[in-house]
Amino acid sequence: DGGITQSPKYLFRKEGQNVTLSCEQNLNHDAMYWYRQDPGQGLRLIYYSQIVNDFQKGDIAEGYSVSREKKESFPLTVTSAQKNPTAFYLCATKWGVDRNQPQHFGDGTRLSIL
């Protein structure tokens, strides 16, 4: 969706390396999310944040870390503790905490192991 920028589009990680995926939005949305998608599967929630300086673990947070220092930015770090990082990573935003609001997605980052 326009207004959500994920970078890079493709990323390669070496063994033992931490890598950071960027997600920036100019939609002024309060909530931001990180999902992981494996081939042929649905999306699984890694972390989410509903307000600046606050975030919660999703279903598969182990091996990942996030920060939310600014409303516009929600970077995801894939640490060396994540032993199977190869996947398609999607960032999403949502206006407010109203459960009925739809989510808007970025174009994603494909992460692979070298």
Next chain:
Amino acid sequence: GQQVMQIPQYQHVQEGEDFTTYCNSSTTLSNIQWYKQRPGGHPVFLIQLVKSGEVKKQKRLTFQFGEAKKNSSLHITATQTTDVGTYFCIYNQGGKLIFGQGTELSVKP
């Protein structure tokens, strides 16, 4: 916990045939959303259903929410090659969107 099962996992149709995907929940849902993800792309919001028995249409797409709010369906009439992709039903759980497994639709011209 609350679970949503989406079927079928894959559906291959001839162009012009109809297509339906179903989502079934073990518990009552407050609402359900449908998204479409084109191959290599990201999910795009299609519609949200909130009311019991609700039916909404978008051109050739018809969305239904069951009377008990435990199931939902997406029906596409006369599929076209542009309909190719994976269709997800999603429900909201405490501010988080929980995705169904998705139905991958392929259309043969």
